[in-house]
Amino acid sequence: MAGSQGCCIFKTLNCTTMPIQAHWDSIALDQIHDSGQWNLHPFITESTPDDQLNNSLNRSGIIHPPVVRRTENGYELLAGRRRLHCLSQVLEQTECCCRILPADTEFPAILHIILTDQQTAGPLSPMEQAYFLLCCQKHVTEDTTINIFLPRLGRKTHRGQITTLLRLLELDPVSQHLVHEGLIHEAIGFELLRLERDDQIFLSRLFENLSMGHGKQKRFLALCKDLSGRSSSPIRDLFNDEESKTILENKEMNPPQKTGRLLEMLQKRSLPRSSAAEKEFRKKTAALGLPSDWHIQHSLSFERDEVSLTIPFASLEHCAEQLPALNQLLKK
Numbered sequence: 387m388a389g390s391q392g393c394c395i396f397k398t399l400n401c402t403t404m405p406i407q408a409h410w411d412s413i414a415l416d417q418i419h420d421s422g423q424w425n426l427h428p429f430i431t432e433s434t435p436d437d438q439l440n441n442s443l444n445r446s447g448i449i450h451p452p453v454v455r456r457t458e459n460g461y462e463l464l465a466g467r468r469r470l471h472c473l474s475q476v477l478e479q480t481e482c483c484c485r486i487l488p489a490d491t492e493f494p495a496i497l498h499i500i501l502t503d504q505q506t507a508g509p510l511s512p513m514e515q516a517y518f519l520l521c522c523q524k525h526v527t528e529d530t531t532i533n534i535f536l537p538r539l540g541r542k543t544h545r546g547q548i549t550t551l552l553r554l555l556e557l558d559p560v561s562q563h564l565v566h567e568g569l570i571h572e573a574i575g576f577e578l579l580r581l582e583r584d585d586q587i588f589l590s591r592l593f594e595n596l597s598m599g600h601g602k603q604k605r606f607l608a609l610c611k612d613l614s615g616r617s618s619s620p621i622r623d624l625f626n627d628e629e630s631k632t633i634l635e636n637k638e639m640n641p642p643q644k645t646g647r648l649l650e651m652l653q654k655r656s657l658p659r660s661s662a663a664e665k666e667f668r669k670k671t672a673a674l675g676l677p678s679d680w681h682i683q684h685s686l687s688f689e690r691d692e693v694s695l696t697i698p699f700a701s702l703e704h705c706a707e708q709l710p711a712l713n714q715l716l717k718k
Contacts, residue, residue: 409486410451415474417460418452418484423524424464424500426510426517429562450506453499455487464496465503493525494534501538512575513566515539516554523552550576558583561590569593571600577607581621585614588622596641602649609652624652 422428452466463470464487473479487496501518504510510518518539522531532543541547554565554575561578564570570578570593578586589610593603614621625634633639633647671682681696699705 410483411486412481413454413461413484413486414481415470415479418454418463418470419457419460420463420467424496424521425467426500426504426514426521427467427566428517429513429559429566430468450503451483451485453485453487453503455491455496456489458489461486465500494530497522497526497535501535505538510539511566511568512551512554512572513562515541516551519548519551520555523548553579558586558590560587564590564594569597571603574600574603574607577604580611585621596645596648598641598645602645606645606649606652609649609656612656613652624655 450466450469452469453464454461455464456462461484466484470482473482485499487499497518500521501510504514504518518535519531522535528545528548531548532545536543536547541551554562554572556579557565557575561570561575565572565575570590574593578589581589589607592598593606598606610621610624613624617624624630629651630648633644633651636644639647667684674682676682679698683694683696685692699708
């Protein structure tokens with residue numbers, strides 16, 4: 387081993403009654419082995435570029451060293467997978483300063499350290515939380531997870547929180563990555579679980595390409611599920627027609643415009659009678675020749691025959707002056 391050595395004694399609160407000795411030392415990268423069992427980002431491939439991390443390491447080097455545990459054959463990687471990949475593949479380093487835990491480190495302490503390391507970059511994403519809870523499920527008691535780790539994740543200390551979050555692991559890797567990046571809301575992720583895998587991927591890619599916010603994702607998904615259920619066909623088949631392709635392939639429209647057009651299209655298909663009635667209503671009101679600032683509004687979804695007429699006045703006083711004449715006119 388090369389480089390300076392150091393050690394630190396620290397105690398993981400509520401996780402273990404024994405102090406843990408952690409050493410810092412420079413380790414040859416080929417001595418570090420990744421079992422994958424501690425990976426909180428299996429949905430991110432090594433080929434996925436991380437320019438922000440690459441630039442940070444180029445400018446400042448390793449600020450938060452990877453964490454490893456000593457084994458009989460070298461070292462097991464606990465945290466810092468992307469940092470190590472960047473060092474070896476991008477910066478072509480052969481060794482790295484690491485935080486080294488003893489071989490007999492208890493599992494609650496390991497999980498505590500992994501969580502602390504991940505939280506240096508900010509709160510864990512829903513997907514990171516789900517994979518962390520999977521590690522907890524394998525290595526510590528449920529009570530430890532509920533009472534120690536759920537609060538640190540910002541979750542309620544309830545067993546249902548574990549069950550709910552673990553369901554996110556059933557999403558396809560594409561959707562998992564987008565939930566992790568915040569491009570798909572956690573609530574939408576749970577809704578996607580109700581769909582078959584190919585529809586999950588199709589909608590996830592569509593949400594990403596069109597940069598849809600949570601509200602529009604929710605409305606879009608609801609319309610798609612409704613139309614798909616009526617036709618007993620996959621959601622992706624709803625967009626194989628010429629109208630959909632024209633919108634999606636239009637190079638002159640930006641993503642919000644495409645989203646708006648697609649939502650309008652789905653709404654019309656979802657309520658064909660209302661759409662036809664709306665078209666006929668507009669035709670009839672246009673024939674009335676009303677002043678441009680007068681508006682006639684129909685009832686919601688044409689549930690009743692009544693309509694409302696809106697007439698603007700310059701002021702309340704002006705309105706009061708005209709009301710007697712209007713009342714007289716309406717009595718005829």
